[in-house]
Amino acid sequence: xxxxxxxxxxxxxxxxxxxxxxxxxxxxxxxxxxxxxxxxxxxxxxxxxxxxxxxxxxxxxxxxxxxxxxxxxxxxxxxxxxxxxxxxxxxxxxxxxxxxxxxxxxxxxxxxxxxxxxxxxxxxxxxxxxxxxxxxxxxxxxxxxxxxxxxxxxxxxxxxxxxxxxxxxxxxxxxxxxxxxxxxxxxxxxxxxxxxxxxxxxxxxxxxxxxxxxxxxxxxxxxxxxxxxxxxxxxxxxxxxxxxxxxxxxxxxxxxxxxxxxxxxxxxxxxxxxxxxxxxxxxxxxxxxxxxxxxxxxxxxxxxxxxxxxxxxxxxxxxxxxxxxxxxxxxxxxxxxxxxxxxxxxxxxxxxxxxxxxxxxxxxxxxxxxxxxxxxxxxxxxxxxxxxxxxxxxxxxxxxxxxxxxxxxxxxxxxxxxxxxxxxxxxxxxxxxxxxxxxxxxxxxxxxxxxxxxxxxxxxxxxxxxxxxxxxxxxxxxxxxxxxxxxxxxxxxxxxxxxxxxxxxxxxxxxxxxxxxxxxxxxxxxxxxxxxxxxxxxxxxxxxxxxxxxxxxxxxxxxxxxxxxxxxxxxxxxxxxxxxxxxxxxxxxxxxxxxxxxxxxxxxxxxxxxxxxxxxxxxxxxxxxxxxxxxxxxxxxxxxxxxxxxxxxxxxxxxxxxxxxxxxxxxxxxxxxxxxxxxxxxxxxxxxxxxxx
Amino acid sequence: xxxxxxxxxxxxxxxxxxxxxxxxxxxxxxxxxxxxxxxxxxxxxxxxxxxxxxxxxxxxxxxxxxxxxxxxxxxxxxxxxxxx
Numbered sequence: 001x002x003x004x005x006x007x008x009x010x011x012x013x014x015x016x017x018x019x020x021x022x023x024x025x026x027x028x029x030x031x032x033x034x035x036x037x038x039x040x041x042x043x044x045x046x047x048x049x050x051x052x053x054x055x056x057x058x059x060x061x062x063x064x065x066x067x068x069x070x071x072x073x074x075x076x077x078x079x080x081x082x083x084x085x086x087x088x089x090x091x092x093x094x095x096x097x098x099x100x101x102x103x104x105x106x107x108x109x110x111x112x113x114x115x116x117x118x119x120x121x122x123x124x125x126x127x128x129x130x131x132x133x134x135x136x137x138x139x140x141x142x143x144x145x146x147x148x149x150x151x152x153x154x155x156x157x158x159x160x161x162x163x164x165x166x167x168x169x170x171x172x173x174x175x176x177x178x179x180x181x182x183x184x185x186x187x188x189x190x191x192x193x194x195x196x197x198x199x200x201x202x203x204x205x206x207x208x209x210x211x212x213x214x215x216x217x218x219x220x221x222x223x224x225x226x227x228x229x230x231x232x233x234x235x236x237x238x239x240x241x242x243x244x245x246x247x248x249x250x251x252x253x254x255x256x257x258x259x260x261x262x263x264x265x266x267x268x269x270x271x272x273x274x275x276x277x278x279x280x281x282x283x284x285x286x287x288x289x290x291x292x293x294x295x296x297x298x299x300x301x302x303x304x305x306x307x308x309x310x311x312x313x314x315x316x317x318x319x320x321x322x323x324x325x326x327x328x329x330x331x332x333x334x335x336x337x338x339x340x341x342x343x344x345x346x347x348x349x350x351x352x353x354x355x356x357x358x359x360x361x362x363x364x365x366x367x368x369x370x371x372x373x374x375x376x377x378x379x380x381x382x383x384x385x386x387x388x389x390x391x392x393x394x395x396x397x398x399x400x401x402x403x404x405x406x407x408x409x410x411x412x413x414x415x416x417x418x419x420x421x422x423x424x425x426x427x428x429x430x431x432x433x434x435x436x437x438x439x440x441x442x443x444x445x446x447x448x449x450x451x452x453x454x455x456x457x458x459x460x461x462x463x464x465x466x467x468x469x470x471x472x473x474x475x476x477x478x479x480x481x482x483x484x485x486x487x488x489x490x491x492x493x494x495x496x497x498x499x500x501x502x503x504x505x506x507x508x509x510x511x512x513x514x515x516x517x518x519x520x521x522x523x524x525x526x527x528x529x530x531x532x533x534x535x536x537x538x539x540x541x542x543x544x545x546x547x548x549x550x551x552x553x554x555x556x557x558x559x560x561x562x563x564x565x566x567x568x569x570x571x572x573x574x575x576x577x578x579x580x581x582x583x584x585x586x587x588x589x590x591x592x593x594x595x596x597x598x599x600x601x602x603x604x605x606x607x608x609x610x611x612x613x614x615x616x617x618x619x620x621x622x623x624x625x626x627x628x629x630x631x632x633x634x635x636x637x638x639x640x641x642x643x644x645x646x647x648x649x650x651x652x653x654x655x656x657x658x659x660x661x662x663x664x665x666x667x668x669x670x671x672x673x674x675x676x677x678x679x680x681x682x683x684x685x686x687x688x689x690x691x692x693x
Numbered sequence: 694x695x696x697x698x699x700x701x702x703x704x705x706x707x708x709x710x711x712x713x714x715x716x717x718x719x720x721x722x723x724x725x726x727x728x729x730x731x732x733x734x735x736x737x738x739x740x741x742x743x744x745x746x747x748x749x750x751x752x753x754x755x756x757x758x759x760x761x762x763x764x765x766x767x768x769x770x771x772x773x774x775x776x777x
Contacts, residue, residue, distance in 0.1 A: 276695035
């Protein structure tokens with residue numbers, strides 16, 4: 001820096017000969033040439049400024065030995081030849097790219113009389129970072145603040161005078177594309193050339209590193225080749241600049257290098273403080289000079305996000321949204337389901353029985369009880385699912401789901417997961433299969449495994465459909481509270497299991513999660529329609545295949561070998577499990593229903609319908625079931641139902657996604673034990689308190 | 694300021710570029726630049742790849758909004774060694 005100041009001070013005498021007052025020549029004595037370098041980031045209008053200044057007086061070549069274009073030109077003003085070199089556009093002055101090296105080497109070796117940094121006023125901070133590096137080089141700088149019109153259009157208020165005062169160097173506002181400010185720029189360049197640099201405000205580094213820098217300057221003093229400034233070389237070495245470090249290594253004696261190397265190794269992370277100091281400087285420089293759009297210009301998305309991503313209000317919004325989803329689904333969906341059950345399934349089964357009265361018993365049994373009563377019954381849940389999928393699709397399309405994940409993050413953290421895991425888990429409310437698959441988006445392997453392991457604890461629509469049918473039968477008007485309680489229980493168990501697995505099995509790791517929140521937009525009916533269609537068809541395919549087969553098999557097992565349910569194979573299996581059922585007061589039919597739910601959750605109802613022979617008896621389940629179970633047993637049964645091992649499709653997906661039978665088996669065993677433990681616990685608690693017995 | 698950002702990310706958690714910008718008192722643009730710097734300097738690494746490859750083969754891919762644009766950064770061993 002010292003070298004440069006001396007050079008700058010020596011300049012006015014030369015300049016005085018040709019343009020004494022700087023604003024224009026008084027009596028030009030002879031041609032005077034000053035050299036100006038144009039620097040700046042790409043796309044800030046640097047070339048426009050260059051072309052405006054040089055016009056046809058320009059020459060395009062290459063930098064010696066490099067493929068990078070070198071543009072030079074001359075601007076004649078008031079008898080002064082301003083020789084302008086357009087340096088390559090760069091974002092910073094590390095040695096990382098050819099352009100960066102050309103720029104800094106030119107300034108150091110060629111020592112231009114003035115460096116004009118062209119900056120985009122619309123992204124001032126980013127541009128000032130480059131300036132913070134240029135200011136460490138030995139050259140007086142003028143800041144050409146280009147595109148001030150664009151900044152204005154964007155609502156940014158840039159105050160060139162305030163910026164000038166803060167920086168301690170001349171700032172010239174410009175709109176190069178409209179030829180505005182060019183004359184002022186030239187005048188300023190001439191003035192700076194004549195007057196030399198003023199008290200420029202350079203970025204500082206932290207106190208502790210300042211001492212290290214001084215130590216380094218001492219160590220390399222006398223060995224730095226001309227024309228490199230010693231303090232700049234020391235700073236670059238501390239930054240970890242390979243090029244400069246290598247240069248110095250070749251020049252220092254082994255003993256000196258040993259000492260330097262020790263200092264550099266000890267302060268390996270100094271770059272954080274140095275670059276951090278530059279960012280801090282940029283912030284300080286722009287604090288007063290730059291005003292960002294005021295509240296009035298904040299977009300609708302920003303306003304909505306103030307609430308939806310707020311740590312407290314955001315959570316209430318999320319709870320409200322979840323509540324609304326289930327309320328809509330059940331309020332509209334359940335009556336339609338009941339209607340379809342009564343007039344399609346029950347009436348259909350009755351019609352088949354009548355129509356096939358003359359056929360063998362097993363044909364009408366198979367069709368009425370097995371196919372219609374089983375798989376057909378499950379299809380009546382379609383309206384519930386369509387509504388759920390439609391609301392979910394709308395929320396996704398509006399852009400809310402990303403906010404939900406953001407808000408949920410702090411809770412997911414307790415499990416060592418982050419908000420990203422919430423997205424697949426939320427899909428689990430629709431179906432656990434996409435939840436397990438969706439875990440692919442979780443990047444860390446441990447977090448992905450944990451997400452997959454807890455995914456089956458999200459109550460899916462199939463489980464909730466079973467609850468939606470059975471809860472009103474057992475609990476009447478209180479069914480909605482029971483349903484809510486079951487959802488809350490599932491999620492509480494999910495949290496406990498997640499935390500336990502995180503602490504005990506998987507161990508923690510921290511990742512930060514930076515989300516782009518999409519702008520809110522009007523939902524598109526087509527997108528939502530597509531989403532509902534795809535998801536619903538998936539369900540219909542399941543009902544037409546797996547559930548249909550299971551219904552028929554369950555029916556067959558329930559009548560074989562003697563045509564009686566009580567003496568059937570299924571009854572034998574169910575009775576084998578009845579000791580477990582007895583602990584929560586449920587009979588063998590319920591245990592069989594649970595078992596068949598492994599194939600598909602909806603089978604619980606299909607199986608109960610088949611087993612209790614209600615296919616043709618009107619709303620039979622509603623009459624028969626309460627006679628079989630006390631409210632306490634019914635509650636315990638529902639608890640087991642929602643926590644039970646997931647359906648076969650989910651288990652198969654878990655195997656596929658984890659690639660491990662061990663973790664799949666672990667999950668199945670865990671959920672089997674957990675579901676019965678909680679179910680039995682609920683029943684025993686009810687017995688103790690005397691509720692519902 | 695880079696250290697402050699690194700500390701913030703070391704705690705994990707969800708951030709938007711805007712929320713980080715607010716906390717640091719700079720523009721979103723600057724946050725992006727700082728993140729790029731921290732990555733270039735070897736303190737941060739992007740965890741995981743693009744969603745496209747992961748969602749291939751998922752039946753819900755066509756209708757799923759899970760893969761909204763997001764970046765996950767993990768601190769590198771270098772950053773951990775520095776006590777972040």
